Amino acid sequence: MNNRSLKHRVLAATLALLIIQPAWLSAAVSTPQLPDPGSAPMSKEQQEQLGLQAAAEVYKQMPVLPDSSPITQYVKRVGRRLVGVIPPEYSWPYDFHVIPQKEINAFALPGGPMFVNVGAILAADDEAQLAGVMAHEMSHVYMQHSAKQAGKQAFTQGILGVLGAVVGGGAIGSLARLGMQIGAGVVSLKYSRGDEAQADAVGAIIMYKAGYDPHALAQYFQKIEGEGGPGGPQFLSDHPNPGNRTAAIDKEASAWPPRNYENNSQAFVQAKQDSSRIKLYTAQQIADAAKQGTWARENSRNGAVPANVPASSEAGNQPAGNIGNVSMQQIRPSDSLRPLDHSAFTISYPSNWQAYGDANSSVTIGPPAAVAQGAVAYGVVIGGMDDPNAANLDQATQDLINSLQQANNLRASGSAQSVRVNGVQGRSVNLTGTSPIQQNGEPLPERDWLVTLPRPQGGLLYLVFVAPQNTFNQLQPTYRRMLQTLQLK
Secondary structure, three states: OOHHHHHHHHHHHHHHHHHHHHHHHHHHOOOOOOOOOOOOOOOHHHHHHHHHHHHHHHHHHOOOOOOOOHHHHHHHHHHHHHHOOOOHHHOOOOEEEEEOEOOOOEEEOOOOEEEEEHHHHHHOOOHHHHHHHHHHHHHHHHOOHHHHHHHHHOOOOOOOOOOOOOOOOHHHHHHHHOOEEEEOOEEEEOOOHHHHHHHHHHHHHHHHHHOOOOHHHHHHHHHHHHHOOOOHHHHHHHOOOOOOHHHHHHHHHOOOOOOOOOOOOHHHHHHHHHHHHOOOEOHHHHHHHHHOOHHHHHHHHOOOOOOOOOOOOOOOOOOOOOOOOOOHHHHOOOOOEEEEEOOOEEEEEEOOOEEEOOOOOOEEEEOHHHEEOOEEOOEEEEEEEOOOOOOOHHHHHHHHHHHHHHHHOOEEEEEEEEEEEOOEEEEEEEEEEEEEEEEOOEEEEEEEEEEEEEOOOOOEEEEEEEEEHHHHHHHHHHHHHHHHOOEEO
């Protein structure tokens, strides 16, 4: 082999390496992409509505800094930086707010409303750590974790408060379906370890794309876990460690192209200084003041409540206020009907009445003047119930009556009778109770017509038709007409 031939072969091999090397390098070191979040049993509009309902309750139960606060303005800027890297088709109308509370916490509601405690800002060493916990919470919304949790609870929520409140409606019902609780000055959304692992992974990608070191996310959790003290244990109880967070994030990030991170800013330093100078409240102080209605008044007074969030605890299509004396003209049902397509049934109802709830919850249908959060004077409540005796319709119906008696002080008037609804054999029984409508300072007697039907997939579907005793007969033809349109799924 001559030297000329050898040189040509060496040159060819070198060129081959130069061509091949970027291919295997790009396979090992690739820019991370946000995953497809999948689907939830609730539409995007329903999730946004539930988020607004829950946000309304937050503004009622907790102090929130107005958007004009420099601290809030800073948190919004960090939030916009993170939102900017999310593909529009997967994004949500994220909005960022600050709670002047000492304990460490941050939470995001379906649809995008997010709240960060000042305690969480003070606990961060730099902007990247704060961005990390924000990206983590945003990822729960991105992956629709709360909506998927709500879908698991769905329709059969039991019968407590069937007539004492609009089941499935209002902020409290929304919070329960989201797995969210407000109590003792703490807002918590319970996530599984699987949810946490996903939020870590998605949050790390958001951070990387926004120019923050994704390792700061794990560092923040490590920091508050190591410190313990007030706030840490509560926050971590809502965010269970899915395993070795640091190792998992390190493994993910090691495959990403290196970049220069901007982990801190003078704006963060200023925001932290501002945070140390404002008045902060403990969870107990917040809970005590909420009982007096302090935060609802103050948040409304200082303009903290966004325009798209109602100041009361009701939102969207949820009824508000109390029921006064209503006239027959206000509640008289229209002859025309409109359909309601629910995940468990379909039914038609008077076109001048309204349905409250959503396609995965218990539903209340009635004239707007006679339905309020906490009371139903005219209309029907439709819900589901899991019962070990569901195979025995008579026993399951009696179990439901017993529960209604304990929870709502309703009493059976006579025994259950057989009823057939579009080919499905059910049970019918009249109940008596107390109407929310008063006359001469005394509540009117109420008549409630309970109809139970076995659901195709098990359990019980119930309908409770409601009206004061002295006007029930005038509404009964409409109730029977509605029942005739009922179809189970």
